[in-house]
Amino acid sequence: MSYGDDMYEHKSQPLLPRRLFLIRLLRHILFAIGVLTISLAIGMVGYHFLEKMNFVDSMLNASMILGGMGPVGELKTAGGKIFASLYALFSGVIFLVVVGIIIAPLAHRLLHRLHLEEGAGGES
DSSP states (O other): OOOOSOSSOOTTSOOOOHHHHHHHHHHHHHHHHHHHHHHHHHHHHHHHHHSOOOHHHHHHHHHHHHTTSOOSSOOOSHHHHHHHHHHHHHHHHHHHHHHHHHHHHHHHHHHHHHHHHHHHHHHO
16 A cells, blocks of 8 residues: 555555554654744844844744743843744744644544544444
């Protein structure tokens, strides 16, 4: 049985073997980490150039906002404050995106399993 190049197996196909599912889940997690890394870099660059923070302080502030904690250092410029506001909104959306990326293969497997059980129960 070939699973093809599709991201997910069709409902008519059998459940993906556990090993292949774990590889799929790992790929999703790595992609989510990539999204977080790019988002953190955006924050670091913004704080570095708009607030003239060094990269360590920029990383601290960006990671705290990205993690939902809020900024650590005092913002001094209007540009930095506007950036921080927009970055906080962006970070909220990124949180939802990352959760969706990680949950997608788990939700698909659960729904696929339920569909297979439903089909097997209806045939008896």
